[in-house]
Amino acid sequence: MINKYYKKLHPAIAQAKKAFPIWRKLVIVRELEEHQIWWQVKKGDSSFWFDKWTNLGVLYHVLPDDSMKEEIEVQNFATTEGWNAQVLIQYIPKEYVNHMIENIPPPQVTDELDKSWWLLEKNGKFSVKSAWEYVRQREVKMYNYNQMWRKHLPLKFSFTLWRAWRYKMPVDDVICRRGILLASKSWSLPENKNKKQCHIFF
Structure with a gap:
């Protein structure tokens, strides 16, 4: 599926043109579900634009369309001393840079990958039940x-x-x-x- 639909794109922006019906439905559900996944920064291997690793939301959706949105990892915006403000300011507005420096811990020097948390469950683990309850449209019981x-x-x-x-x-x-x-x-x-x-x- 990755080779057929993703190619070099991040899963968050993969399209469903000329795809099988099941894939088109997955893309529709993705638009709702992706905002319920939060990435805790460890190593910094999360996508800077397409993963939700800040409390501002997914930057791809927050910032204007003319922003630079090539695939790049969070760790590329930090050094061993903390966030690299000079690099960040080239990609996002100054107020976002200040927010990140003040509120978000920078990536660590570690081999531990970034951890995903499913926001619809208290334990942070994904479940089909909670995903279904989130997207389903309840009707009157017959x-x-x-x-x-x-x-x-x-x-x-x-x-x-x-x-x-x-x-x-x-x-x-x-x-x-x-x-x-x-x-x-x-x-x-x-x-x-x-x-x-x-x-x-x-």
Whole structure:
């Protein structure tokens, strides 16, 4: 996936042009989720522009479009004595430089990589549950769905009921609507009539 979609780009700005549907959905979710990842600076290998390592947010989104946004690491803006203000001022406004010098510890001389923290969990560890709860759009609970998905009902029955309710059963007319032509095998139907979902249950 990296070779196909990222190439030389940072994952935060990789696009979904001419990509598979699953990748396009990932890009949409990324726009929401990436702001919930904070990078604790250790060595300084985080991306200066595209990772959220300051409390100002992701600099790529905060600063004007005409700012320099080539791929560069945080450690390139510091020396063993602290932040290099002369280099920082070439890339970001003076007020941002002052904020970083006063509030953000500079990278350390260490081999320890920068650590990511998932802000939606107290322990800082990513979970699919918290990510899903963050992006999902809750709707009003439906009585019919509550009856389908019951604790003591086997999943195969629940899925069958759900597919029938959503008209997703693999019968002739549903398959044909997807552009797949086939001949009906139901001898009980009139000639040239496709099998429909109602013929299965009624």
